Amino acid sequence: MASPKKKLQGLVAATITPMTEHGEINFSVIGQYVDYLVKEQGVKNIFVNGTTGEGLSLSISERRRVAEEWVTKGRNKLDQVVIHVGALSLKESQELAQHAAEIGADGIAVIAPFFLKPWNKDVLINFLKEVAAAAPALPFYYYHIPALTGVKIRAEEVLDGIQEKIPTFQGLKFSDTDLLDFAQCVDQNRQRQFAFLFGVDEQLLSALVMGATGAVGRMCCFLSSTYNYLGKKTNQMLEAFERKDFSSALNHQFCIQRFINFVVKLGFGVSQTKAIMTLVSGIPMGPPRLPLQKASREFTDNAEAKLRSLDFLSFNDLKDGNLEACS
Numbered sequence: 480m481a482s483p484k485k486k487l488q489g490l491v492a493a494t495i496t497p498m499t500e501h502g503e504i505n506f507s508v509i510g511q512y513v514d515y516l517v518k519e520q521g522v523k524n525i526f527v528n529g530t531t532g533e534g535l536s537l538s539i540s541e542r543r544r545v546a547e548e549w550v551t552k553g554r555n556k557l558d559q560v561v562i563h564v565g566a567l568s569l570k571e572s573q574e575l576a577q578h579a580a581e582i583g584a585d586g587i588a589v590i591a592p593f594f595l596k597p598w599n600k601d602v603l604i605n606f607l608k609e610v611a612a613a614a615p616a617l618p619f620y621y622y623h624i625p626a627l628t629g630v631k632i633r634a635e636e637v638l639d640g641i642q643e644k645i646p647t648f649q650g651l652k653f654s655d656t657d658l659l660d661f662a663q664c665v666d667q668n669r670q671r672q673f674a675f676l677f678g679v680d681e682q683l684l685s686a687l688v689m690g691a692t693g694a695v696g697r698m699c700c701f702l703s704s705t706y707n708y709l710g711k712k713t714n715q716m717l718e719a720f721e722r723k724d725f726s727s728a729l730n731h732q733f734c735i736q737r738f739i740n741f742v743v744k745l746g747f748g749v750s751q752t753k754a755i756m757t758l759v760s761g762i763p764m765g766p767p768r769l770p771l772q773k774a775s776r777e778f779t780d781n782a783e784a785k786l787r788s789l790d791f792l793s794f795n796d797l798k799d800g801n802l803e804a805c806s
């Protein structure tokens with residue numbers, strides 16, 4: 480198994496791909512974005528060109544350039560840069576994997592191909608294996624996101640025997656709400672040093688309970704979109720959990736849930752994540768690329784009011800009216 484230079488630890492932000500109002504990638508703000516994550520959110524790992532990064536809506540040459548920019552701007556600032564290289568075409572995926580290795584990324588991740596789909600675990604593994612082989616020195620993560628790929632092969636099944644087929648296999652990025660499947664992945668792989676990257680922010684505490692006890696201890700990190708702007712809050716929850724202050728950890732989780740629950744009811748996805756991040760960080764993330772539509776003004780106004788009431792936006796002048804800020 481390839482061993483990463485350093486173990487992946489802590490929060491991993493699924494980065495947004497900033498765009499100009501004309502729909503081109505806005506490379507000029509990526510350096511500022513890195514500094515924001517590190518200094519303001521305490522996030523030192525990133526996952527590039529994933530769902531939040533609209534990776535599958537970018538051309539291959541754009542994906543290469545975005546990956547390069549994050550690796551370059553993150554040098555000596557970030558701990559790890561993992562690049563999502565999944566694509567419908569095996570050849571494109573291999574090209575991106577090789578490119579990630581050439582530019583000095585710290586790992587690659589791959590989703591299941593989602594148009595002509597693998598119909599069982601063995602076929603899926605065969606695809607993943609071919610991609611991983613294009614970057615034989617890079618740690619490899621399988622990105623399980625069945626709601627978007629439509630590939631519903633349980634992660635537990637995929638992991639069974641995977642290391643024999645893919646020697647660089649390093650871990651699982653789990654973006655699903657099936658906590659039975661997640662917990663079984665952890666339980667059945669106690670003897671292996673896999674990383675389990677949980678990707679459903681509103682359920683993170685439950686996943687911590689399933690996978691991050693002293694006995695298991697291998698769920699090293701958490702990978703998701705809200706860590707772009709709620710990284711600090713999520714770190715507080717992780718710290719509370721670590722010192723076994725479960726009541727505080729639960730308060731933090733409830734607080735994060737109040738926000739996510741609110742925006743989910745308004746309609747929440749990548750477009751809305753871009754709008755929220757722009758609001759919180761002050762860095763323009765721009766519109767998403769078609770077929771996504773820009774978040775509405777109404778959404779942004781409502782989200783802003785909620786962020787303020789939860790004290791997620793540090794505007795001192797509004798703190799007086801704050802009725803539900805979380806401790």
Ligand SMILES: CC(=O)N[C@@H]([C@@H](O)[C@H](O)[C@H](O)CO)[C@@H](O)CC(=O)C(=O)O
Nearest residue numbers: 493529530531654678679680703704705
């Ligand atoms: C479907 C989806 O976009 N899930 C998000 C979550 O962060 C999600 O936005 C959050 O849990 C709110 O539901 C991440 O898991 C996605 C992700 O990690 C990525 O961008 O690759």
